[in-house]
Amino acid sequence: MNVTTSSVTFLTRDIAAVRRFYDAYFETWYPFGCGWYVLMRLGRNAEAPEF
Structure with a gap:
């Protein structure tokens, strides 16, 4: 398997602040x-980069 993309996930209660x-x-x-x-x-x- 060749990985071509990846992303990071953040969990937060205040999306607007992030x-x-x-x-x-x-x-x-x-x-x-x-x-x-x-x-x-x-x-x-x-x-x-995206997350």
Whole structure:
């Protein structure tokens, strides 16, 4: 098996606070969000890490 991608998952009770933190210090992009779950990418290209 060859691993081609991976991601990290954080569990939090305050998604808004986490988004504010990453927005303040990184160039974040959110390709998906539905309230209780957010996919966050550190950058706007396909190779950018996401979690």
